[in-house]
Amino acid sequence: MLETTRWINNYFNDSTDAIMIFKDDELILSNQIAKDLQNELELNPQYLVEVADSSVKQKFSPTDNCFSCIIQNKMKEISIPITLAKNMPHPLNYFMIYNVIDQNEKVFSLTLKNRGTIDRMDQLAQQRKLTQYVNRAHEKERKRISEDLHDSIAQGVYSAIMGVRRLENNHFTAEEIKELTTVIESQLNDTLTEVKEMALDIRPSVLDNFGLLAALKVLAKRLEENSGVTINVAGNANTEHLSDDIQSVLYRITQESINNALKHANADEITVLLVAHNHYITLEIMDDGDGFDVPKYQHFNGKSMGLMNMNERVKTFNGAFKMESKSGEGTTITVKFPVA
Amino acid sequence: MNPEQLNSPNDFQTIVNKIYQNEQFDFVGIALQSSEAPHSIKWDFVAGNTNERFRKIVLRSGIGIAGLVVRTGKPFWDNNLNHYEFSDEMYTPIAKTESLRSAVAIPIISPLTNLVRGVLLAGYRSNKIKISGQTALTLSQYL
Numbered sequence: 371m372l373e374t375t376r377w378i379n380n381y382f383n384d385s386t387d388a389i390m391i392f393k394d395d396e397l398i399l400s401n402q403i404a405k406d407l408q409n410e411l412e413l414n415p416q417y418l419v420e421v422a423d424s425s426v427k428q429k430f431s432p433t434d435n436c437f438s439c440i441i442q443n444k445m446k447e448i449s450i451p452i453t454l455a456k457n458m459p460h461p462l463n464y465f466m467i468y469n470v471i472d473q474n475e476k477v478f479s480l481t482l483k484n485r486g487t488i489d490r491m492d493q494l495a496q497q498r499k500l501t502q503y504v505n506r507a508h509e510k511e512r513k514r515i516s517e518d519l520h521d522s523i524a525q526g527v528y529s530a531i532m533g534v535r536r537l538e539n540n541h542f543t544a545e546e547i548k549e550l551t552t553v554i555e556s557q558l559n560d561t562l563t564e565v566k567e568m569a570l571d572i573r574p575s576v577l578d579n580f581g582l583l584a585a586l587k588v589l590a591k592r593l594e595e596n597s598g599v600t601i602n603v604a605g606n607a608n609t610e611h612l613s614d615d616i617q618s619v620l621y622r623i624t625q626e627s628i629n630n631a632l633k634h635a636n637a638d639e640i641t642v643l644l645v646a647h648n649h650y651i652t653l654e655i656m657d658d659g660d661g662f663d664v665p666k667y668q669h670f671n672g673k674s675m676g677l678m679n680m681n682e683r684v685k686t687f688n689g690a691f692k693m694e695s696k697s698g699e700g701t702t703i704t705v706k707f708p709v710a
Numbered sequence: 711m712n713p714e715q716l717n718s719p720n721d722f723q724t725i726v727n728k729i730y731q732n733e734q735f736d737f738v739g740i741a742l743q744s745s746e747a748p749h750s751i752k753w754d755f756v757a758g759n760t761n762e763r764f765r766k767i768v769l770r771s772g773i774g775i776a777g778l779v780v781r782t783g784k785p786f787w788d789n790n791l792n793h794y795e796f797s798d799e800m801y802t803p804i805a806k807t808e809s810l811r812s813a814v815a816i817p818i819i820s821p822l823t824n825l826v827r828g829v830l831l832a833g834y835r836s837n838k839i840k841i842s843g844q845t846a847l848t849l850s851q852y853l
Binding site for chain 2: 521522525526545546549550552553555556557559560563564594595596597598599600629632633638
């Protein structure tokens with residue numbers, strides 16, 4: 371028994387949260403961290419008691435109808451966000467947890483949990499979701515490429531072979547041969563287009579050889595043919611001095627934005643503008659479609675990366691990402707990167 | 711009209727107009743393979759269109775119902791077109807731009823080679839009338 375008490379004592383003293391135990395609003399017991407905090411921040415425990423007390427009162431106040439309080443009431447203990455050392459250069463953010471230990475004896479504890487740690491946990495959880503998503507996307511992409519190779523390209527080559535065989539075995543008139551060769555040619559042409567498209571989807575080689583603007587024009591033309599929506603690309607940008615990474619990001623954002631506009635916006639016309647200034651470059655993608663309520667779609671839903679991914683990609687290279695949209699007024703996406 | 715006569719552009723426009731007038735389709739269109747390289751297939755003759763986007767579409771073999779007809783030479787129809795997204799295999803651009811809920815597509819076969827040289831597509835914007843094999847058959851009478 372003595373042994374376990376010692377363990378509990380050790381746990382209490384070495385805890386990374388500052389724990390203080392009060393009886394009749396007087397500080398009775400505190401662990402090492404709490405003592406350190408008290409010394410370093412010249413913190414008066416009575417102040418914490420008052421903060422906790424007003425929170426408790428607020429909790430039982432019938433006139434108060436704040437939403438977050440309702441959430442808090444569902445918790446077993448009361449937790450209060452609190453910032454200590456406000457007038458010092460580095461304010462410390464904590465969650466203070468008020469927990470009644472003995473109702474009759476009026477014993478309660480106040481625990482200060484570092485909010486930074488909690489935020490970090492949130493970040494980790496988010497990161498895990500992202501990794502999972504990336505893995506899944508990776509597998510999905512491979513599956514798609516494999517399917518495309520098998521279904522479209524193998525098929526196309528096969529039909530062309532069959533066509534050539536027909537040419538060999540039959541006696542056709544000149545006119546028939548002309549038409550048959552036209553068909554074979556167009557089958558091979560379809561296949562060629564698909565190979566090119568796949569290559570373009572996987573990695574636009576135009577981007578490496580002819581620069582960003584040319585790559586965007588090729589992309590726009592292809593998407594225009596697939597959708598019937600007019601897609602204009604305009605710009606003056608000489609992108610030679612831009613890093614490959616930034617060019618890729620700009621390309622992918624254009625791709626994603628146009629795809630989004632085609633999928634959801636019901637647009638008639640999409641305009642892509644790439645303009646270089648003295649020390650920055652801007653990319654704008656505008657559509658005249660339905661528009662949407664931006665905040666609703668800003669969070670990661672685990673399935674589609676969409677907006678969050680675009681934003682993250684831009685941030686990685688110190689860029690700025692802005693999305694403006696109103697119901698019925700189309701959508702404009704603006705990306706800006708500083709250029710040395 | 712027998713297939714041998716179907717060569718001048720006017721004939722195809724006549725067929726499209728006739729189907730549009732006689733049947734209840736909201737949209738009728740014919741896409742033909744161009745005789746010049748790169749032999750792309752485009753919607754050259756339409757009736758009942760609501761915008762001009764069809765002119766920009768280049769039909770892709772194997773993609774969407776019209777593309778499947780081009781690849782397989784068999785009729786295809788779908789009564790639930792509007793749930794396909796841009797990246798789907800069954801996404802049919804013409805159905806999207808003309809907001810068709812259902813559509814049927816039949817091949818236009820060249821009499822010389824017995825190979826597909828184009829597609830005749832007809833569709834509805836509402837889902838009141840369901841398309842079936844019978845619709846495809848009716849449509850083929852016009853060719």
